[in-house]
Amino acid sequence: MADDGLRFPTSLGTSDETQIRLLGQDLAADLMGKVGFGELAYWLVAGRRPTPGETRVFEAVLVALADHGFTPTAIAARLTYLSAPDSLQGALAAGLLGGGSRFLGVTEDCGRFLHEALAGVSGEIDYDELALRVVKSATGRIPGLGHPVHKKLDPRTPVLFQIAEQEGLKGPHLRLFEAIGRVHPQVLGKTLPLNGAGVCGAALADLGLPIDILRGFALLARAAGLLGHLAEERRNPIGMDVYMTVDRNAVYDS
Incomplete structure (x- = not known):
């Protein structure tokens, strides 16, 4: 039971036994099947629903940043998955952690x-x-x-x-x-x-x-691309080849 003396205000989401509310809307009745994910992501951060034009520009950004081939972030995700195939979340997180001043940041x-x-x-x-x-x-x-x-x-x-x-x-x-x-x-x-x-x-x-949170949108976009890399790694793995290529060419240097 909630403590009537405590209040944690939020303009995002709340739920009870019968309903989930998000952004002041009934999630099931008002949002599902009616609002795209990009539009929702913008709304969650900006606190207002974007116009169709804003949604188009925002989603173009997400598409532009989703993937750029075998970048360090993708390789990190694939090699982490190779090492810990039981931890999809770890592999995804490994790729996202590489989003910095040279890539994504x-x-x-x-x-x-x-x-x-x-x-x-x-x-x-x-x-x-x-x-x-x-x-x-x-x-x-x-x-x-x-x-x-x-x-x-x-x-x-x-x-x-x-x-x-x-x-x-x-x-x-x-x-x-x-x-x-x-x-x-x-x-x-x-x-x-x-x-x-x-x-x-x-x-x-x-x-x-x-x-201050623009990098978060780059990471949001790249999460989709990394998930694609991990799905492909399951279908057609290259992680072991990457690892073995580096390992076989390692040279001891004192």
Whole structure:
């Protein structure tokens, strides 16, 4: 029995013997079969139901980040599953734990970088001018600029720009990121692609989602991809080959 003296307020979910409520809705009657998972994920975090346009951009981000082949996160998940096939959750968690500054975490890092650059800027913005200042003042790598595989163009980037434009959701973060892509060669002396994880961070920031948890959306998307890798590992395992290839080529170095 609940203690009448205690209250733990939540705007998310509650349940009793006969009903589950989520976001103020009856889960079974109002949400199941009527709300897509991407729409629900946005709603859970933002506290409001997204518009159809926002849902389209948000779900495009999730699709863009779901998988990128045999990345370290996928390999970690597969090798953990090889070691502990009784722990699917451990294998999935192992892959997610690898989401950091080089893989997946760029989504949040880029969103934060752009957000901080736009802080205090008001009125009509000359994005190329602002981008030049940002690139010139940057110390270290600029999040979202460059990619280890896509040296000239990340195919996800123009598509997400286009979708945001079509939905009227190409806001200041995306516009500044786009401008960085135009002006950075003047400063760096070389041309780098705007990577997909970075454009996803800019798009999420333009949707008004909390900057501090943008990485969580990248992890949400990659969870689906990792589950796919684990399903494939069950059907057509490569984990043992990866392990043995490394082990057989290990060289003792004193």
